[in-house]
Amino acid sequence: MTQWERLQQLDTVYSQRAFDLYNRDEFPMEVRHYLAHWIEGQDWERASRDSSQAAFLFQVLLENLDNQFSRFAQEKDSFLLQRNFRRYKQNFQKYQEEPYTLATIINWFLVKEREILNDAELAQQVQTLQVQPAAVELESQRQVEKSLKDLKTKVEVMEHSIRCLEEQQDEFDFKYQTHLMDSCTEEEKKMQVEGLQKMLNALDKCRRNFLSDISAMLDAADVLRSALIDEELVDWKRRQQKSCIGAPDDTSLEHLEKWFTQIIECMFQLQKFLQKLDELVGKMTYDNDPILVRKPPLKSRVDTLLTHLIKSSFVVETQPSMPQGRGPLVLRTNVQFSVKVRLLYKVSELNHVMKVTVSVNKFRKFNVLGTLSKALNMAESMNGGMVADFRHLTLKDQKVGGGGKGINDLSLSVTEELHRITFQTQFDYQGLSVPLETSSLPVVVVSNSSQQQSAWASVLWFNMLCSDPKNVKFFETSPAATWPQFGEMLSWQFLSCGKRGLDSDQLETLAIKLFGKQQSYDSCKISWTKFSKENLPDTNFTLWVWLDGILTLVKLYLSDLWSDGSIMGFVSKGKERLLLKKKQNGTFLLRFSESIKDGGITFSWVQYANDGTPSVQTVKPFTSTDLKQIALPDILCNFRIMVAENIPVNPLCYLYPNTPKDQAFGKYYSEKTGEENPYLKYLKTKLVFKSPMLSSSTTDDDMLNSILDSDSECTVPDAFPPTAPHISPSCLQHNFSESPLDIFADALSPDIDVNVTLHEFINSPDILNGINLRMLPEESDDFVLDSGLIQDLGYPNIPLTP
Structure with missing residues (x-):
C-alpha cells in the first residue's frame, strides 16, 4: 500500500490535515493522486541536492503528466481533468531552470505526509490505551532486572560460601580438639600447631572475605533500592496521579511488586547469613576476629535497608473514588467510596495477619463510617498480592463549631480544601518490626453534587502541577x-x-x-x-465550566462521533469560514459553541449564490436537552430548510473536507419507525428539523441561517460550479407530492375509524403538544416541524385539533 493510499484511509481529523496540506498551488493534489506510485518511488531528497538527478526527474514528471493527459483524453467525463493537467504542466515549466526547487517542494510534501501518518498511528495507540513505553523507561527496567539478577546470583554464591565457611571451621575445631587430646612429642606438637595456624589464617581470611562480600552486596542493594524507591516507585506514583485525571498511563504494580519482593527476600537472606555468623562466633572465636568488629554495622545496614524497602512497599493501589462520582479523589459526605492498599512484598506467611486501619486528617472533622480495619490478604488480588480492599467507607461531616469548616486558610472554598486518607499497619516478620503508613492522594470532600464540578477542577489542577501528595495547602499559593x-x-x-x-x-x-x-x-x-x-x-x-459542559456533552451524547473524528470541535469562526468557502456546495463541519455554559454543538455549511458567491450558514447550537431527545446523527440526517415554493430540503451533503454525509454518519442513524413507537401507533412518522430559508444578511453566528458576508478574495473553485438558488444540492431529493393528504393512503388500517383515530392522535397529551405539524407526502413518511429548529422540548401544553 502506498503512502498516499494510507493517507486516504485515515480518520477524518487526519485526512483533513492531508487535504489542508494540499490546499495550496505548489504541488496539486490531483498530480499527487494520479502519479502516486511513481512519485513515491523516486529519491526526491537526493534530487533536491543533486541538480542532474533533479533535471532527470523533472523531465520524467513532465512525460508522466503528458501520459496521464492522454489517458484522460480517452475517457468520458474527464474534460476538467484534461484541462487541469494541461495547466499543471504549464505551471511546472517555471522550474525548468531550477528543477531542484521542485524536487525540494515535492520532498517537503512527502515528509509532511509521513508526519501526519505518524501522528495518526500514535493517536490510534492512545485510543486503544496501548501507549508504547519510552526507550528510557525500558532501559531503566532492564537495568533493574539485571541488577536484581546479579544480586540473586551473589546471594546463591554466598549461601555456598557460608556452608564452606562452616565446614572449614568445623574441620579446624576438630583438629584443634584432637591436638589438645593427643600425647605426642614436642616436634610433632610444633608441626600440628603450625598446621593449625595455617588453617586459622585461612579461616580468618574466609571470614574477612565473606564479610567483604556482604558489604559489597549491601552497596549494590543500596543502589538498587535507590533505583526502585527514588526512581521507579516515584515514576509509578506520578503515573498514577496523571491516570487519575485521564492520562492513559500504565499503573500496573506487577513489575514493582516482583522487584520489591525479590530485593526484600535477598535482604532477609543476608540477615540469615549474619545470624549464621553469630552461631560460628559462638562456637569459635579468636583475637582480632573480624566478625566481632564488622558484623554489627553490617546488620544495622541490612535492617535499615529492609526497613526502608518495606515502608516504601506499602502503597495506595487504587485511589479513593465513588461509584458514580465525577472522578477519582472527589468524595461526597454520606456517600460510599472505595479505596485499595497493597503491600508490594508478597509473603504467604503474613496472609491475613497484618491489620490495616483507616483515618482522615484532623483539620476538618469527619466521622469515618464502614469497615475501618481490614487484613492484608491474597484473596482480594488477581495475582495473589497482599491487598486490603476497602469498598464501603463513608465520610460524615461533624457539625462542630464552624459547621465543619476546616481550620486551614479561611479564604479557600470547600472545593479547594485538600484532605488525606491515611492507612496504618504493623509489619512483624523474622525478627523485624516496622510500623507502616501510607496516604491517598489529596481528596476533595463536598456535601452536595453541585460542588462536584468545582471539586474536579481542583483535582485536575493539583495533580497536573504538584507531585507532593502531602501538600494539602497547595491552593493557598497555587502556581500557574x-x-x-x-x-x-x-x-x-x-x-x-x-x-x-x-x-x-x-x-x-x-x-x-x-x-x-x-x-x-x-x-x-x-x-x-x-x-x-x-x-x-x-x-x-x-473557562472550566465551559470546557466541562462540552466534556459532559461528549461523554453522554457524542462519544462515537468524537472518537471517529467527525467533530472538528474547536475551530474559530474565521477559520471555519475560510475552510468552508473553499469547499463544494453543502460541505459542513461540526464545532462546539462558545456561548453556551452547559455545552452546545452546532454545524455550519457553505452554499453558493447564483453568481458563485459563497456564504456560510450556522444553526443555533444543540444542547443536552436537544440531544437527549434526538441523536445528533439523526438531526443531521433529517435537518431541513425551507426553500422556494415552501419545499423542505437538507442542505448538508459532505462532512468536511469531502466525506459524504451518509458515509460519515449512516452507521449511527436511528432505524426506528412509527410502528415501533408506542406514542405514534398508527402513522409512520419521524421528526425532522426544518427552518425557513431567511434572506437576511445579518451576521450572527449563533442563529439559524445567519448569512455571512463573503470576503472579496473568496471565489468558487473551478471544480465546484455554483448551484442555482432555486435548485437544491445534487445530494438532495425533492420530489414532493402536491397533496399532504396522500400520506393517509397506506398509513392507516382499514378497520380504524379515521376521524376518531386522528382526533385522538392529535389531541394526545403524550405527543409533541404545541407543535404545528404538516404532513409530508407518502413517499417520505415525515413530520415537518413548522415551528422552526427545535432547541428544547418545553412547548406549551396546547392540544392540536384536526
Whole structure:
C-alpha cells in the first residue's frame, strides 16, 4: 500500500490535515493522486541536492503528466481533468531552470505526509490505551532486572560460601580438639600447631572475605533500592496521579511488586547469613576476629535497608473514588467510596495477619463510617498480592463549631480544601518490626453534587502541577500552569470522555482563545483563578465550566462521533469560514459553541449564490436537552430548510473536507419507525428539523441561517460550479407530492375509524403538544416541524385539533 493510499484511509481529523496540506498551488493534489506510485518511488531528497538527478526527474514528471493527459483524453467525463493537467504542466515549466526547487517542494510534501501518518498511528495507540513505553523507561527496567539478577546470583554464591565457611571451621575445631587430646612429642606438637595456624589464617581470611562480600552486596542493594524507591516507585506514583485525571498511563504494580519482593527476600537472606555468623562466633572465636568488629554495622545496614524497602512497599493501589462520582479523589459526605492498599512484598506467611486501619486528617472533622480495619490478604488480588480492599467507607461531616469548616486558610472554598486518607499497619516478620503508613492522594470532600464540578477542577489542577501528595495547602499559593501542561491535561479529559484527545489544531484554537495569536505558546501560563474563578469575556461562566459542559456533552451524547473524528470541535469562526468557502456546495463541519455554559454543538455549511458567491450558514447550537431527545446523527440526517415554493430540503451533503454525509454518519442513524413507537401507533412518522430559508444578511453566528458576508478574495473553485438558488444540492431529493393528504393512503388500517383515530392522535397529551405539524407526502413518511429548529422540548401544553 502506498503512502498516499494510507493517507486516504485515515480518520477524518487526519485526512483533513492531508487535504489542508494540499490546499495550496505548489504541488496539486490531483498530480499527487494520479502519479502516486511513481512519485513515491523516486529519491526526491537526493534530487533536491543533486541538480542532474533533479533535471532527470523533472523531465520524467513532465512525460508522466503528458501520459496521464492522454489517458484522460480517452475517457468520458474527464474534460476538467484534461484541462487541469494541461495547466499543471504549464505551471511546472517555471522550474525548468531550477528543477531542484521542485524536487525540494515535492520532498517537503512527502515528509509532511509521513508526519501526519505518524501522528495518526500514535493517536490510534492512545485510543486503544496501548501507549508504547519510552526507550528510557525500558532501559531503566532492564537495568533493574539485571541488577536484581546479579544480586540473586551473589546471594546463591554466598549461601555456598557460608556452608564452606562452616565446614572449614568445623574441620579446624576438630583438629584443634584432637591436638589438645593427643600425647605426642614436642616436634610433632610444633608441626600440628603450625598446621593449625595455617588453617586459622585461612579461616580468618574466609571470614574477612565473606564479610567483604556482604558489604559489597549491601552497596549494590543500596543502589538498587535507590533505583526502585527514588526512581521507579516515584515514576509509578506520578503515573498514577496523571491516570487519575485521564492520562492513559500504565499503573500496573506487577513489575514493582516482583522487584520489591525479590530485593526484600535477598535482604532477609543476608540477615540469615549474619545470624549464621553469630552461631560460628559462638562456637569459635579468636583475637582480632573480624566478625566481632564488622558484623554489627553490617546488620544495622541490612535492617535499615529492609526497613526502608518495606515502608516504601506499602502503597495506595487504587485511589479513593465513588461509584458514580465525577472522578477519582472527589468524595461526597454520606456517600460510599472505595479505596485499595497493597503491600508490594508478597509473603504467604503474613496472609491475613497484618491489620490495616483507616483515618482522615484532623483539620476538618469527619466521622469515618464502614469497615475501618481490614487484613492484608491474597484473596482480594488477581495475582495473589497482599491487598486490603476497602469498598464501603463513608465520610460524615461533624457539625462542630464552624459547621465543619476546616481550620486551614479561611479564604479557600470547600472545593479547594485538600484532605488525606491515611492507612496504618504493623509489619512483624523474622525478627523485624516496622510500623507502616501510607496516604491517598489529596481528596476533595463536598456535601452536595453541585460542588462536584468545582471539586474536579481542583483535582485536575493539583495533580497536573504538584507531585507532593502531602501538600494539602497547595491552593493557598497555587502556581500557574504552562500551556503545554494545561493543553496535555485538557487532551486527557477528552480522551477519557470520548476516546480521543485533542489534536494540534484544536489545541492551537484554544491557545489563541486564551492568549491571542503567538509565535509559540510554550511560555504562556494560565492561573488557577483564570481557569476556575474568572468568567470568560462577555459570558457569565468560567473557562472550566465551559470546557466541562462540552466534556459532559461528549461523554453522554457524542462519544462515537468524537472518537471517529467527525467533530472538528474547536475551530474559530474565521477559520471555519475560510475552510468552508473553499469547499463544494453543502460541505459542513461540526464545532462546539462558545456561548453556551452547559455545552452546545452546532454545524455550519457553505452554499453558493447564483453568481458563485459563497456564504456560510450556522444553526443555533444543540444542547443536552436537544440531544437527549434526538441523536445528533439523526438531526443531521433529517435537518431541513425551507426553500422556494415552501419545499423542505437538507442542505448538508459532505462532512468536511469531502466525506459524504451518509458515509460519515449512516452507521449511527436511528432505524426506528412509527410502528415501533408506542406514542405514534398508527402513522409512520419521524421528526425532522426544518427552518425557513431567511434572506437576511445579518451576521450572527449563533442563529439559524445567519448569512455571512463573503470576503472579496473568496471565489468558487473551478471544480465546484455554483448551484442555482432555486435548485437544491445534487445530494438532495425533492420530489414532493402536491397533496399532504396522500400520506393517509397506506398509513392507516382499514378497520380504524379515521376521524376518531386522528382526533385522538392529535389531541394526545403524550405527543409533541404545541407543535404545528404538516404532513409530508407518502413517499417520505415525515413530520415537518413548522415551528422552526427545535432547541428544547418545553412547548406549551396546547392540544392540536384536526
